[in-house]
Amino acid sequence: MIPQRPFYRLIGLQVMEAKDGTALVMLDATPDNANSRGEVHGGAIATMLDAALANAARSVLSEGAATATVSLSVNYLSPGASRLTARGRVVRKGRSLISAEASVEDASGHAVAQAIGTLRVILSKA
Numbered sequence: 001m002i003p004q005r006p007f008y009r010l011i012g013l014q015v016m017e018a019k020d021g022t023a024l025v026m027l028d029a030t031p032d033n034a035n036s037r038g039e040v041h042g043g044a045i046a047t048m049l050d051a052a053l054a055n056a057a058r059s060v061l062s063e064g065a066a067t068a069t070v071s072l073s074v075n076y077l078s079p080g081a082s083r084l085t086a087r088g089r090v091v092r093k094g095r096s097l098i099s100a101e102a103s104v105e106d107a108s109g110h111a112v113a114q115a116i117g118t119l120r121v122i123l124s125k126a
Contacts, residue, residue, distance in 0.1 A: 011047060013025060013027050022088065023054075023056040026085050029081050029084065037079070039080060045074075045076070045104055046072070046074050048084060048102075048104055049113060050072055053102050054069065057093075057098040064124030066121075067121060070120050072117040074113060075114050076112070077113055078112055080106050082107035082108070083106070083107045084112060085104065085105050097121065099117075103115075
């Protein structure tokens, strides 16, 4: 069971899978996450990408370790106005930093956005 963080619940984001350096995140287009044109707000899409990166990264860490996003570069490719799916993937895991990439597609499989990111590894003190 993947824990659904409070902010994810607030915007309707669902982490469907996180294992072996990959993650799958979903978000339905709703009036609550829409921009002024009725499309999914760019901030919600950026959050999806960040969640996909972070969950992919956490899936390769030991129990109790966490991550913090250090950098996130987002390219918006087309509007998202349906159920959106983000897929994240670890590109390289180091001792203190993880590089990852993610992409978002709409329900028809059209590319909506892509991102690359760097996450800091935070080891538990226990």
